[in-house]
Amino acid sequence: MIHVSGLYHSYSQDDRYAVKDVSFDVPKGEVFGFLGPSGAGKSTTQGILTGLLKLQQGDVTVAGYPVKSMKNEMFNRIGVSFEQSNVYSKLTARENLAFYRQLFDVPTRDPLELIRQVGLGGKENLKVGTFSKGMKHRLTFARSMINNPELWFLDEPTTGLDPAIAANIKDIIKAQNEKGTTVFLTTHNMFIADELCHRVAFIVDGEIKLIDSPKNLKLQYGEKVVTVEYLADGRPQTETLSTVQAEDKARLQAILGTYEIMTMHTKEATLEEIFITVTGRGLT
Amino acid sequence: MFKRLWTIFARDIKVGTRDFITLFVLIFPLVFAFGINLITPGINDTTVNVAMVAGEDPDREAYFDRFAHLTLLPDRQAVADRVLQRDSLIGVVRDGSGMLVLAQGNEPDEAVELVKLIAVLYDSGAQTGSEQTELVSLGRTIPPLKQIMVNALLLFVSVLAGMLIALNIIEEKTDKTISAIHVTPVSRLTFILGKSLTGAVFAVLMSVIGLFVTGCGQINLLQMLPVILAMTLLSIMIGFIQGINGDDVMEAAGSVKLMFLPLAGSIIGYELLAEKWHPFLYWSPFYWAYRANEMILSQNGSWAQLLLFVGINALLGAGVFAVLAPRIQKGLQAQ
Ligand SMILES: Nc1ncnc2c1ncn2[C@@H]1O[C@H](COP(=O)(O)OP(=O)(O)O)[C@@H](O)[C@H]1O
Ligand SMILES: [Mg+2]
Numbered sequence: 001m002i003h004v005s006g007l008y009h010s011y012s013q014d015d016r017y018a019v020k021d022v023s024f025d026v027p028k029g030e031v032f033g034f035l036g037p038s039g040a041g042k043s044t045t046q047g048i049l050t051g052l053l054k055l056q057q058g059d060v061t062v063a064g065y066p067v068k069s070m071k072n073e074m075f076n077r078i079g080v081s082f083e084q085s086n087v088y089s090k091l092t093a094r095e096n097l098a099f100y101r102q103l104f105d106v107p108t109r110d111p112l113e114l115i116r117q118v119g120l121g122g123k124e125n126l127k128v129g130t131f132s133k134g135m136k137h138r139l140t141f142a143r144s145m146i147n148n149p150e151l152w153f154l155d156e157p158t159t160g161l162d163p164a165i166a167a168n169i170k171d172i173i174k175a176q177n178e179k180g181t182t183v184f185l186t187t188h189n190m191f192i193a194d195e196l197c198h199r200v201a202f203i204v205d206g207e208i209k210l211i212d213s214p215k216n217l218k219l220q221y222g223e224k225v226v227t228v229e230y231l232a233d234g235r236p237q238t239e240t241l242s243t244v245q246a247e248d249k250a251r252l253q254a255i256l257g258t259y260e261i262m263t264m265h266t267k268e269a270t271l272e273e274i275f276i277t278v279t280g281r282g283l284t
Numbered sequence: 285m286f287k288r289l290w291t292i293f294a295r296d297i298k299v300g301t302r303d304f305i306t307l308f309v310l311i312f313p314l315v316f317a318f319g320i321n322l323i324t325p326g327i328n329d330t331t332v333n334v335a336m337v338a339g340e341d342p343d344r345e346a347y348f349d350r351f352a353h354l355t356l357l358p359d360r361q362a363v364a365d366r367v368l369q370r371d372s373l374i375g376v377v378r379d380g381s382g383m384l385v386l387a388q389g390n391e392p393d394e395a396v397e398l399v400k401l402i403a404v405l406y407d408s409g410a411q412t413g414s415e416q417t418e419l420v421s422l423g424r425t426i427p428p429l430k431q432i433m434v435n436a437l438l439l440f441v442s443v444l445a446g447m448l449i450a451l452n453i454i455e456e457k458t459d460k461t462i463s464a465i466h467v468t469p470v471s472r473l474t475f476i477l478g479k480s481l482t483g484a485v486f487a488v489l490m491s492v493i494g495l496f497v498t499g500c501g502q503i504n505l506l507q508m509l510p511v512i513l514a515m516t517l518l519s520i521m522i523g524f525i526q527g528i529n530g531d532d533v534m535e536a537a538g539s540v541k542l543m544f545l546p547l548a549g550s551i552i553g554y555e556l557l558a559e560k561w562h563p564f565l566y567w568s569p570f571y572w573a574y575r576a577n578e579m580i581l582s583q584n585g586s587w588a589q590l591l592l593f594v595g596i597n598a599l600l601g602a603g604v605f606a607v608l609a610p611r612i613q614k615g616l617q618a619q
Pocket of ligand 1: 045
């Protein structure tokens with residue numbers, strides 16, 4: 001469904017790249033997670049894949065169309081949800097979706113049904129200008145599936161939503177994927193990524209550090225992470241370290257040799273811990 | 285493509301009616317037109333009002349109907365009573381084998397003379413089909429002041445069309461919705477055309493309504509169309525640029541307002557400057573549109589002359605297009 005190789009992008013048109021030598025493939029039916037801290041280049045990548053940003057360098061094919069010669073009709077098969085919600089404030093929720101569905105040539109879904117599905121039932125006739133940020137975000141998400149997309153781009157669909165609503169959104173994505181939709185999911189919510197994604201890519205500073213399935217990652221890194229609690233200058237500190245990576249091993253030895261250890265145990269790594277172990281960076 | 289054009293157009297109109305400033309722009313030409321009527325009262329009634337007894341003389345009725353506003357009343361007494369009312373209505377009734385013109389005395393002389401003239405023409409059997417008769421007897425001359433104001437109104441309407449576009453783009457920019465449109469099958473061109481349609485329909489509709497409200501509806505509207513469109517296309521392009529460059533509604537409205545300067549300058553220059561200074565105004569599309577409108581309003585121009593004026597504006601428009609089109613495309617892409 002998606003093929004990307006050697007993708008570079010620089011907003012300043014020089015060698016300060018927001019995306020650097022990114023390559024990956026997403027087969028049909030997969031939920032592919034794009035994980036990385038803010039500023040890593042996730043939205044930039046989605047922007048190029050959806051034709052909103054000009055392709056500068058690299059080879060990109062989306063739903064069978066090379067993005068260099070993108071056809072408008074391709075968007076009948078694609079859904080895009082944006083990181084920053086973008087709906088008309090002067091229209092009601094329902095009018096927003098009713099307008100949008102008119103722009104497609106394929107069968108579209110009933111606006112009211114979608115509004116209810118994202119938990120905005122009863123609010124359909126309110127002007128979107130009166131909505132909270134989270135409500136607008138949900139409407140943007142709902143709109144992105146109005147044309148029953150085969151390929152669905154979701155940029156931070158759960159960011160800023162409270163956990164119950166985020167779980168609801170996650171369920172919608174899962175159900176949609178089970179019906180055959182391929183999903184390109186950008187997020188820094190590791191729990192959602194863990195549960196939804198068949199494979200994840202870790203991206204930091206515009207570069208992909210690793211692509212694998214959460215299951216493989218856990219096999220590889222689980223039980224190989226140690227959380228150590230120690231006293232440094234009388235204050236308790238906690239660190240999570242890999243027992244396979246040379247750098248972490250050295251750090252562990254240093255801690256053991258220098259400080260008073262309070263507790264120390266190995267455990268199955270969460271995706272977030274694996275991310276930190278692999279990239280040396282936190283997710284926020 | 286047409287379905288999408290219509291969808292974009294319909295949304296723009298819907299949103300327009302919900303935004304105070306846009307609504308103001310939408311109805312401003314009407315206010316302007318009624319204002320013109322207030323300042324130059326009475327000149328709307330350039331046709332005479334005539335009352336007759338219904339069925340008294342069907343031929344005469346039909347003949348007068350071609351030249352006058354005809355009111356049919358049941359009998360002679362009713363006609364006489366009607367004439368006595370305050371407005372300037374003139375009665376025409378049978379008098380033996382001839383006609384009697386009933387007037388109260390407060391009617392304008394021209395009106396009475398006109399009725400007499402029509403009566404004489406009818407008596408002498410002048411053919412109603414004769415264009416000559418029609419033009420000589422009723423060929424209206426719009427008073428100069430009114431003509432200037434109506435002409436200014438027409439130019440104003442095209443600038444407002446540009447302002448509508450600017451406001452609309454600002455709305456899309458504020459809500460960041462252009463990127464959402466870009467990921468639908470709507471092409472960039474369809475999007476731009478859809479927005480432009482709003483401006484063009486507004487300009488044409490408001491111009492026609494303005495002409496009718498001010499009593500100029502009988503001019504050749506077909507001639508008016510290319511003038512309005514050429515001018516409006518220019519304003520629309522400016523509107524897109526102002527919308528793309530502006531960050532909020534007030535800023536965009538402010539920068540479109542700057543267009544009123546050359547507009548007023550062109551009118552004042554044309555009306556007040558001696559002919560030899562006119563070349564200094566040749567750069568201004570408003571100047572050519574104003575001249576074209578003047579010709580059409582006074583109903584004494586040829587298509588050839590009109591095409592010249594419109595052609596010049598089309599050329600100026602093409603120049604503006606060459607400069608602005610890439611910027612508009614790029615500016616919208618970046619949203
Ligand atoms: N429109 C822009 N102009 C210039 N730089 C940008 C723009 N958008 C993003 N960037 C920069 O590109 C990098 C990647 O940003 P982005 O793709 O938005 O990251 P993410 O979505 O992973 O948070 C960041 O350093 C960001 O500051
Ligand atoms: Mg982002």
